Amino acid sequence: EPEVTQTPSHQVTQMGQEVILRCVPISNHLYFYWYRQILGQKVEFLVSFYNNEISEKSEIFDDQFSVERPDGSNFTLKIRSTKLEDSAMYFCASSEVGGLRTEAFFGQGTRLTVV
């Protein structure tokens, strides 16, 4: 069964460093997303990406964050100058075209710890 894959599964970084989280969405999907979940809290939307550009972003997704689709398969989230409060699980998700019955498939997540 096709799945969304994310690497690395765990990332520890020092405050102020840059990290890149990587995702390979399901191959025939056109919509890509990043969500994050701080430990014990709900899943929060960060950004959606369609047709090689951001279609929507939340207030969390400020200038510190950027996304890129560097090739036909990868989708990355870059966090510049990480802060302690960026520590969270980051989930990539993808879905087919829009419509009434569009299911988002989530990857297993990258646990980011900023120290």
Place this chain on the structure above:
Amino acid sequence: GQSLEQPSEVTAVEGAIVQINCTYQTSGFYGLSWYQQHDGGAPTFLSYNALDGLEETGRFSSFLSRSDSYGYLLLQELQMKDSASYFCAVRAGFGYGGATNKLIFGTGTLLAVQP
């Protein structure tokens, strides 16, 4: 503002039936989804309601009343493996042509199934 409210915890015994309620208040609404999450793993899609009424998928059913901004997930014949967090999520856009297709997640309900 946007909010989805769920009970924080529910406990039930194996073989029983449990209902997890969700009330929502969002600026856009195109459907209500339910996701299961084990121990911080990937949220896994369970069910989706775009229209009022009941959707049944095996042991799981989901109900939506758009006029009441209310839905629920019904789990029957509970098994130990059903112990997990359950999130309702509002689909905030129709998703065609790059229009927003984001999910707004609820606070999550931790279901504990006891023998």
